[in-house]
Amino acid sequence: MVGIGRLDYDDYIMPIAWIFFTAMSIMAHIVSQSGDNANMTDEYRKNISAAEAAMRVRGSKAFIVGWFTYTGMLWTLKICMLIFFKRVTSGLKSAKFIKPIFYAVIVSWLVNIILFVTACRPFYQYWQIYPDPGSKSILAATNRDIHFVCVDNSQSIALQRTQPSI
Numbered sequence: 001m002v003g004i005g006r007l008d009y010d011d012y013i014m015p016i017a018w019i020f021f022t023a024m025s026i027m028a029h030i031v032s033q034s035g036d037n038a039n040m041t042d043e044y045r046k047n048i049s050a051a052e053a054a055m056r057v058r059g060s061k062a063f064i065v066g067w068f069t070y071t072g073m074l075w076t077l078k079i080c081m082l083i084f085f086k087r088v089t090s091g092l093k094s095a096k097f098i099k100p101i102f103y104a105v106i107v108s109w110l111v112n113i114i115l116f117v118t119a120c121r122p123f124y125q126y127w128q129i130y131p132d133p134g135s136k137s138i139l140a141a142t143n144r145d146i147h148f149v150c151v152d153n154s155q156s157i158a159l160q161r162t163q164p165s166i
Helices: 009-034 042-047 050-088 093-119 123-127 143-165
Strands: none
Touching (some): 050 093
């Protein structure tokens, strides 16, 4: 059963993942060209020119957008896989496991967003140049988000990979 008339939800969600990926790639390019607020000494931060500071602020803001688009892409692809598994396991005993995994994926996406938004207070410190905002507010040095995404992705992959075989 193929053809335009047979498209399902996951087929319509995939372009959203593509948009997230495209936006993420654009933001990564901006960060690579502009820099961000990481890896600067206090002396350098104090004496930075206004033009370079503005450029690094732009890069830091692009890093923030890039982080949201990166996680958006990952979680959109997870949701697509789960919808696909729902179709594949339709009528099988294992189909009952899809809905709890789907809810777990949605909750983990929300937790990821909440962790990111609340980690650095006030939020503008994510792009602050001087004084040094500290490691909790420098995106390139924020390990907790990286750990959360890695652990959550490992769990999601493990859960999703078991579906067709259950």
